[in-house]
Amino acid sequence: MTDEAALAATPVLLGRYTDASITDRIADIVLARPVHWGWIAAAMVSGALTLLFVVAISYLFAKGVGIWGNNQPVAWAFAITNFVWWVGIGHAGTFISAFLLLLRQRWRTSINRFAEAMTIFAVAMAGLMPILHLGRPWFFYWLIPYPNIMNLWPQWRSPLMWDIFAIGTYIIVSLLFWYMGLIADLATLRDRARKRWQQVAYGLAALGWRGDARHWARFDSAYLLMAGLATPLVISVHSVVSLDFAIGNTPGWHSTIFPPYFVAGALFSGFAMALTLAIPMRRIFRLKAFITARHLDNMAKLMLVCCLIVTYSYATEIFMAYYSADRYEIAMTVNRMQGPYAPVYWSVVLCNVIVPQALWSANVRASTVSLFVIAIVVNIGMWLERFMIIVSSLNRDFLPSSWHVYAPTFWDLATLAGSIGTFALLFLLFVRVLPAISIAEMRKLARDKEAARA
Amino acid sequence: MPDARLHGVMAEFASPEALLAAVVRCRREFASVDAYTPFAVDGLADALGFTRNGVPAITLAGGIVGGIGAYVLQWYSAVIDYPINAGGRPLHSWPAFIPATFELTVLGAALAAFFGLLVLNGLPRLNHPVFDVPDFDLASKSRFFLCVRADAPGFDAAVTERVLGSLDPVRVTRAREVER
Numbered sequence: 001m002t003d004e005a006a007l008a009a010t011p012v013l014l015g016r017y018t019d020a021s022i023t024d025r026i027a028d029i030v031l032a033r034p035v036h037w038g039w040i041a042a043a044m045v046s047g048a049l050t051l052l053f054v055v056a057i058s059y060l061f062a063k064g065v066g067i068w069g070n071n072q073p074v075a076w077a078f079a080i081t082n083f084v085w086w087v088g089i090g091h092a093g094t095f096i097s098a099f100l101l102l103l104r105q106r107w108r109t110s111i112n113r114f115a116e117a118m119t120i121f122a123v124a125m126a127g128l129m130p131i132l133h134l135g136r137p138w139f140f141y142w143l144i145p146y147p148n149i150m151n152l153w154p155q156w157r158s159p160l161m162w163d164i165f166a167i168g169t170y171i172i173v174s175l176l177f178w179y180m181g182l183i184a185d186l187a188t189l190r191d192r193a194r195k196r197w198q199q200v201a202y203g204l205a206a207l208g209w210r211g212d213a214r215h216w217a218r219f220d221s222a223y224l225l226m227a228g229l230a231t232p233l234v235i236s237v238h239s240v241v242s243l244d245f246a247i248g249n250t251p252g253w254h255s256t257i258f259p260p261y262f263v264a265g266a267l268f269s270g271f272a273m274a275l276t277l278a279i280p281m282r283r284i285f286r287l288k289a290f291i292t293a294r295h296l297d298n299m300a301k302l303m304l305v306c307c308l309i310v311t312y313s314y315a316t317e318i319f320m321a322y323y324s325a326d327r328y329e330i331a332m333t334v335n336r337m338q339g340p341y342a343p344v345y346w347s348v349v350l351c352n353v354i355v356p357q358a359l360w361s362a363n364v365r366a367s368t369v370s371l372f373v374i375a376i377v378v379n380i381g382m383w384l385e386r387f388m389i390i391v392s393s394l395n396r397d398f399l400p401s402s403w404h405v406y407a408p409t410f411w412d413l414a415t416l417a418g419s420i421g422t423f424a425l426l427f428l429l430f431v432r433v434l435p436a437i438s439i440a441e442m443r444k445l446a447r448d449k450e451a452a453r454a
Numbered sequence: 455m456p457d458a459r460l461h462g463v464m465a466e467f468a469s470p471e472a473l474l475a476a477v478v479r480c481r482r483e484f485a486s487v488d489a490y491t492p493f494a495v496d497g498l499a500d501a502l503g504f505t506r507n508g509v510p511a512i513t514l515a516g517g518i519v520g521g522i523g524a525y526v527l528q529w530y531s532a533v534i535d536y537p538i539n540a541g542g543r544p545l546h547s548w549p550a551f552i553p554a555t556f557e558l559t560v561l562g563a564a565l566a567a568f569f570g571l572l573v574l575n576g577l578p579r580l581n582h583p584v585f586d587v588p589d590f591d592l593a594s595k596s597r598f599f600l601c602v603r604a605d606a607p608g609f610d611a612a613v614t615e616r617v618l619g620s621l622d623p624v625r626v627t628r629a630r631e632v633e634r
Binding site for chain 2: 023
């Protein structure tokens with residue numbers, strides 16, 4: 001049997017579980033298992049970075065956006081790079097939970113819950129970035145259409161307005177979808193919990209779910225409808241984000257390939273982040289029976305597919321610059337490869353095009369260490385790609401008199417590091433407070449597996 | 455004379471197959487039958503005679519309201535209430551209105567699906583007679599419950615208990631209404 005065939009035979013659930021044992025196994029991570037040193041160490045590091053985020057935001061509010069390196073012509077820089085990167089990371093979570101549900105990919109069962117949590121926390125970080133970047137952040141609600149004493153309405157023809165609706169809808173729908181799937185598991189925790197405060201907290205959150213068969217029937221249809229809604233939504237969100245760029249006439253932005261290019265990039269970084277979170281999580285909480293080599297292999301393959309689409313997009317951008325014979329597009333392309341940000345461009349090529357090619361090898365996909373390293377490299381590469389698109393396009397636009405080389409300040413870096421820490425802290429708390437794997441769906445998976453064995 | 459304070463008679467089963475067989479049997483004898491399971495058991499709702507699933511219709515209505523509302527809002531604000539002539543471009547520039555219309559269609563449908571689900575299921579409802587039944591905490595883990603409700607005409611607790619007892623349950627219990 002080859003490696004490939006052996007892996008294909010790896011089940012999505014290792015070992016034999018009953019309804020009761022699978023419930024205890026997952027619920028005990030929240031209710032009974034003592035805290036692991038790995039969790040404490042990660043929580044301390046991410047807690048410190050969260051404090052840094054608070055300091056960076058406080059200082060920003062005290063001093064203004066001048067503490068960042070942004071200036072004309074590079075007005076967008078780190079804040080918008082972070083925004084696009086974080087939104088993109090969210091996309092893989094929705095893809096796993098919604099798209100794979102519609103396609104009846106049952107291996108998604110043990111990874112959808114934490115992937116959805118990843119989506120929510122990533123989109124929360126993304127949503128902060130444009131507000132921090134506003135300069136007058138307390139006026140952000142002016143983007144929302146409501147009858148007001150200024151007698152003003154938003155500019156509906158601007159992609160920045162579309163963004164508000166896309167991101168706002170995305171975070172609300174992701175939250176509802178996640179919570180809907182959680183209700184039955186919260187009822188399980190309510191019934192398992194021994195401490196009074198846990199019974200009250202989980203009891204309130206479970207809304208009195210009692211597993212009524214008619215409720216389950218409605219739940220199934222609502223959950224499927226929600227997945228059907230989330231799937232086109234997730235495609236639309238990064239398409240709209242890409243239109244923030246593509247509608248502008250800046251060389252390097254004004255391109256029709258942007259929507260699919262951004263969606264593929266979003267899924268690419270999202271699968272990388274899902275692997276970055278899954279690999280340590282299954283180790284610390286000993287979940288290797290639930291998140292098996294098969295899951296990691298499937299995510300790695302999806303990451304490779306996204307890598308190829310992104311690579312094709314890079315090639316198309318270069319081709320179109322020369323094919324269009326637009327001197328500004330050609331100059332922009334040469335500037336990317338040879339200008340002040342050339343190291344960024346070549347790092348992007350290395351991280352996003354060359355390194356992921358290792359995923360063709362089944363041995364690389366089977367090794368958690370190499371997968372983890374590649375996932376980290378892709379995370380970095382995708383952040384740099386967004387930086388490349390924004391900064392290296394803006395820094396030299398049309399007239400050399402307005403050219404300027406942007407460099408980040410300490411506060412730019414602190415905001416990025418702080419948002420990563422806050423995201424990690426939220427995720428760590430999630431793993432301890434809520435079931436990171438859908439218990440109700442796993443019961444069904446375990447039963448079907450036992451039935452197939454019988 | 456039915457006991458006014460009785461919610462129904464509950465039987466506890468160890469497997470979904472046993473529950474499903476019991477539901478099919480009880481549906482022939484009794485008018486109102488409920489079932490409680492730790493996960494969605496295929497075919498159970500059908501066996502209970504559940505046909506009126508209102509969720510899809512509510513979701514559709516939410517999507518229509520969201521979509522039309524978003525478009526009308528944009529049209530009204532851009533054409534009627536706050537028209538701006540920018541280089542002679544049409545005020546009713548419908549292609550630019552599509553993204554927000556699409557997003558709010560999805561948002562309206564998703565909100566309707568979520569809250570429609572809660573309302574149709576009668577949730578949140580933190581207290582319910584079945585919660586007082588012994589072992590019911592296992593309904594969210596590994597046990598499958600059947601309840602013959604007392605609100606149907608001609609309900610007789612003793613007869614019901616005898617029928618349920620013949621279906622090989624783990625145990626049969628009476629569920630009392632919640633004291634107020």
